[in-house]
Amino acid sequence: MDFSYSKTEELFLQMVRSFAENEVKPLAAEIDEQERFPLETVQKMGKLGMMGIPIPKQYGGAGGTVQMYIMAVEELSRVCATTGVVLSAHTSLCMAPILEHGTEEQKMKYLPKLASGEWIGAFGLTEPNAGTDAAMQQTTAVDAGDHWVLNGSKIFITNASNAHVFIVMAMTDKSQGTKGISAFIVERDMPGFSIGKKELKMGIRGSATCELIFENCIVPKENLLGQLGKGFKIAMMTLDGGRIGIASQALGIAQGAIDETVKYTKERKQFGRAIAKFQNTQFQMADLKTKVEAARLLVRSAAWKKDMHLPYSADAAMAKLFAAETAMEVTTKAVQFHGGYGYTREYPVERMMRDAKITEIYEGTSEVQRMVIAGQLFK
């Protein structure tokens, strides 16, 4: 068993770490404060090939691995969780289902522009009445001969304000239950499609989370993704992959909070010495660092299985569950170590704690991850 990075991964890590430090970190507080989508960063990432890391070269991608993609999400999230989730949703939730379930024509049409960052991708499954119970889809798609007509709405859609391509689930045959759900590729300018209200959120505030509205939206026949009635399965498979991305985001947030706390506790003096010298600080930080490393191994192992085309659904769920809960614990304690300063926006741990919470909620709550893990365990 080899836990080391390959030479290519080492070089890649050098690049993404430097990009995150120099291009992403300086903007993190500003885009949070202004609730502004970091479009300039996305354009830079597009030019460098970071928007299509695990996409094969014939579709305009960089031809990298899932492992490299999640390293990028981690490094970005270490300094800015918003930028991490922009990349994660774009890659895992939009490009991956097109790559894995799309026709050759669909791949050729959408992947090159998504991989170059010219287009940003998003994914629409959640509805007001279909959250964890995703099978309760009320958005419908009706076959109108030479096209589909979509009606309904989606909520909490990451990247929506700036996305051009959306993977949308809709009910094509209600009598079939989950087997009556189909997946569609919807473009921003298709007639009858609009972006609704933008949510005001606790964290990842630079990420634009919006409602999608379909009013007799006309979608070409060829934009059905995968087979008719396979949408729910496609959605679940997509979320399995997405969870590795979110687990990496959580891991990055946790590592970022560790970095900030180590730096702060070495500088901050109370009772005549740096607070890093107190055993309470050392023991607590040792426990947190151990959890972060354990999370990293779970995340890397899940990504490795996806790269190897092995089943990874439960691995992704375990990685996300553990990394998200670790991120929440680490960031909460990081704020505590910073004391009153940590509660202010002078220090990034305040933002990190707000950003961490969502990782326990989206792309399947921690409870859903436990359902997935238990489902595998007791099957």
Added chain:
Amino acid sequence: MNIIVCVKQVPDTTVVKIDPVKGTLIREGVPSIMNPDDKGGLELALRLKDQFGAHVTVISMGPPQADVMLREALAMGADRAILLSDRKFAGADTLATSYALSGLCRVLDYDLIIAGRQAIDGDTAQVGPELAEHLDLPQITYVADAKLLENGNLQVDKENEDGVQVLEVEGKCLLTVLASAFDARYMSVSGIMEAYDKEVEVWSADKIDVEEGKLGLAGSPTKVFKSFPKAMKAPGEVHEVTPEEAVELIVNQLKVKHII
């Protein structure tokens, strides 16, 4: 246009420490990086390549570990990488280094050579100019910008302390470049994916046009007598006082120190 870029792998001196007894750099645990001015030079070469088309060869002299830096150069967009690595080069000062590099340049086809102004580990700023001398080339140092003119000449901005000189140069030449003038690009992901599929050519002394006696320690007239960290000055004091009080304060201090 064929461009040669000289690059050096150096310890990241922002984290390096000096052994107080031996006076040498403690390299253990210190990350190695591409020398910043050299990276600026590579960026200039890649910009010329983007704008006018060019074949960019990066060359370096150093131990086999310099391979990773040359991979970085390839991932940034260089076309070819050559590492001069041979025990015969060991112990070279700037003269022997620039001589070895000139021997390599003589067997390559080039129109322009770009070097960094200076390396952050030695800070001599000698290798570039010496290389130009060995090759009998015109040289322009402290370059802040360069472009190819329609007549095939290069127009070069040379940064002086008191202003910028705009020069035009005909034929082959050597430029030394400032990192601050060229914000170097990141490696691209596809460049990284291909970096280890390409070859970093490792050349020994017998492949280049040199006299062996002028290489390495034997060819190095400079001997390092001693190196030591600069003593830290004590922090200054700030007194917010009137000019009269200031005079008194300073005079008193000078008396205390027996200067007056």
